[in-house]
Amino acid sequence: MVVWQAVPYIAINLYAATTQVDKSCLEAAQLDGCSKLRCYWQITVPLIKPSLMVITMLSVIWDFNVFNQIWLVSQGGPRETTATIGIFTYKKAFVSFDIGTGAAASVLVTLILLALTSVYIRYLLKSGEDL
Template sequence: MLRGLGRFARTAVTLTLIASWAMPNVAATLVWQWLFQPGYGVVNWCLTRLGWFGDLTQHDWTAHSLTAFAMVWLLVVWQSVPFVALTLYAGLTQIPRAYYEAASLDGAGAWRSFRVITVPFLRPVLGLVTVLSVIWDFNVFNQLWILTQGGPGGSTTTLGVWSFTKAFSSSSFGQGAAIAVFSVAVLAVLTAVHVRGLVRAGEEW
């Protein structure tokens, strides 16, 4: 989408993405909490006005496992969009236009050009974005703690929240530390697999 915009619109969207990315996640989470607030939340008001799901004015999104998970998931995705969008756009700008022109002359459509040219060129960038997103999602804590504190019934409890509650709520510092070390080990394995794939791809090129 950024590629298809004009220069002025693309600059405006880029600056908006950077500004939203620069917002502290605690502040963004508090805004998100207000949007889904029972009674006067904007999301509840809009859905009630649509009339598709009945009256949701007093609906508490954190009271049910599925809606609480969806609420947190949407927040994390929303906060990661600027980084992913700008990184992929930067990767797109490095693809020579000549490849697309040659593909067009050979009769390739937009979908085939995307599959044959764009995806292979962006594969390292996509891998990097995926690994970094997984690492950051493993470390998501503020959003979960402010919105749900791991509830209801532990349905939104991640390793980070579990480690915190074990160490500081239950005073089981050994278990909390063990969970944190396990998280680091899992992330180290995922990163090693990704780096190995990048090295192999570099050798093939």
């Protein structure tokens, strides 16, 4: 996914998560002398960490799977400067007819995303979140 296309999704989700933070926690910290920046980093961010994890995982998966926009605009060029793993896999398998390398790259990407997802699920289970 092109970077700017994910901005509305990320912004709305982060805004929704921050509006759900308990105001009494922030007020108590401010009464104890906590600055706005410190309140944000030590209270708000830990409370919205599950939302941050979901947004991060989805962004990584989307970024690994970006193909259409890059292929239609530049086909990974000039000199492969805008090529992603998806473009590399497509070119290897269907342009160069090196099916084995293209399939291996696809399997490798699938395994990487599976590993990242399993780390995220392990984090959820460890923190007591419901799946």
